[in-house]
Amino acid sequence: MSGTPPTVCIVTFGCQMNKLDSQLLRGELARSGFALTDDAARADVVLYNTCSVRRHAEDRVLSHLGSYRRRALREGRFVLGVIGCMAQRLGPKLIERFGFLDLVCGTHAFLRVPEYLRHVMAGQGPIVDVEGDGEVSFARAPGMRVGPHRAYVSVMRGCDNFCSYCIVPYVRGREVSRPPQEVVEEVEALSADGVREVILLGQNVNSYGRGLDGEDAGLAGLLALVNEVEGLRRIRFVTSHPRDMSDAVLGAVAGLVRVCEYLHVPAQSGSDAVLRRMNRGYTAADYRHMVRRARERIPAVELAGDFMVGFPGETDAEFDDTLRLLRDVRFQQSFIFKYSPRPQTRAANWPDDVPDEVKRERNQRLLAAQEEIDAERRAAMVGRRVEVLVDGPSKSDPAKLSGRTRQNDIVVFTGDRSLAGTLGTVRLTDSTVLTLFGELRQATVQHGGTELARLRRGHGGRS
Ligand code: SF4
Missing domain, CATH: 2.40.50.140 (Nucleic acid-binding proteins)
Known part of the structure; x- marks a missing residue:
């Protein structure tokens, strides 16, 4: 590109995976001659990296996009794009709704964005690419990270679990693990560049390695390899599925000096009936057993959990089971969400029958219980x-x-x-x-x- 480089602002919604994708894309854009900015109002290109996991996140993006109507129509040079899960889910429907959109690019194709931007800026018309062609990119973006000394490293993408409420397998595709050597090389490069803590990221990270050959396959093997990287101080991994919390992974956390004693293991519910409807593949007793195993093996461990309230059919008694689980486990941190139906998922076919005010009240009760635990736990430290x-x-x-x-x-x-x-x-x-x-x-x-x-x-x- 010649002359002043066009400036691009990426606005990110959603999970760490999206934040990482935005970082990777920033790296690709910088290498392709674009300048990066955080100032959407002055950028030549604004890209929304979107999340479909909750309806609220989608509604916010739709309202943001609507606010660009006047600018897009007034400034011929301005480019507006949507990438990520919502682009994957809605594809051309987004262009039908917002005729001034220039780019819709799904989760499999986001690293092609620089090429697509050049096409759009050359006046060759809008682009929609939401083909799930199975291509998975783990491209790295040296120097792009969460803070000066902390970086996310993608170790797998997609998920095979098909929890009945979750859109991830539909918008991010099936589970694919990244070869361990590639992960190690990226961590070595980051460490040489001053990173001291890496967070290994996957939607279902403790099933890492399925489909890979070799004795290092498996999260425990990967942790052992990353633990050897010179200069690195700490390793974390998120997000774990309770069913896949193997003795080997617990042993790695207990035995490897750089792996932190912190496990993020969503519980979602404390009711067996709800867990069954959610297709989570474990009972509340299984979850409690996993916590006991972790605490026996790793005395200093702390657990973070996710909970969903107001899942279809959730009764007061079922919610009480969830509250009891949260109180009994005494999580270090809980992330609490209200259920909203997501298209394509199995649960979307069931009546969303827990009234909004009940969801809100259950959400508040879990938050209050967690706050009480937070205050006591930290005071005791x-x-x-x-x-x-x-x-x-x-x-x-x-x-x-x-x-x-x-x-x-x-x-x-x-x-x-x-x-x-x-x-x-x-x-x-x-x-x-x-x-x-x-x-x-x-x-x-x-x-x-x-x-x-x-x-x-x-x-x-x-x-
Ligand atoms: S484990 Fe379940 S909730 Fe998590 S990403 Fe996979 S399908 Fe979604």
Whole structure:
């Protein structure tokens, strides 16, 4: 491209997978000669990377798109596009509804966006590409990450589980794992570029490796390989399915020094009848058993869970089972969602019969129960020393530093900005519902396993 490069703004909705796709696309666009901006009002191109998992997310994108009508009609050079799950689901219908849209590009084709933008900008008309041709790209985007020292790494795409409410298998396709060597090479490149924590991402990450040959196949094998990458301090993986939480994966979390003691394992419901209707493949007792196994094997482990309220037919008694599960497990964090029917899914054929106000009330009750747990759990941590990976200045108080514990708790403490990206030991002095506060006791810059092991032995001890 010659002259001033066109500027592109990507607006991202939805999950970490979408955030990662946006990062990958930014890398592709930069390599293709586009300039990137966060200022949608001044960008030559605005792309919406969309989510179909909840109706609310789709409604928000539709309303955003509508707001561009005047600009799109007034500025001939302006390009507006929709990519991701909603583009995959609605395809040409989006152009029918918004005649000023220039690009609709589904989940299998998003890395072709630079090529499509050139086509559109050359005045060759709008493009719709939602063919699910099975092509899966794990293209990397060096230097593109969540923060200076933290990066997502895609290890698999798609999902084969077909939970009855979930649109993911329809818009992202079937499960495909990325070869372990490719993952390791990407982590090595990120580590060499200053990344200290990687989050291995997959819709159903603990089934990683199905369909791959070789003795390293399987998430436990992959974790062992990534654990060897020089310079890396921490490894996390999300999102796990309770049914696939194998002893091998728990053993890897227990035994590998860089793998954090944090498991994100959506429960969705505490009622066996609801879980059956959801096609989740486990009972509440199975879930509780998985939690017991994890805690026996990894004493420092914390669990995060997802819950859905108002699933078709959910009775008061079934909801009470969910509330009981949340209280009994005492999650470190819970993500709570209200059910909304998604086209193509099995549950969309059933009456959405839990009234909105009941969904709202159940949502509030779960949130309140989780808040109570959050406050108690964090208050009980005051006085302990924890290992923290320093992120940088705190967003709420830039004079202080912010970091995360191995269990993904946010800690705010005093210290020098130059410590960003290093591990330290913080003595916890205070807490709120969401945040821990403390004093830095020891900054540690060594990268070696011995140092990490020493810090890990110190984890959770009282000063
Ligand atoms: S496991 Fe179920 S909820 Fe998760 S992505 Fe797959 S189908 Fe959707």
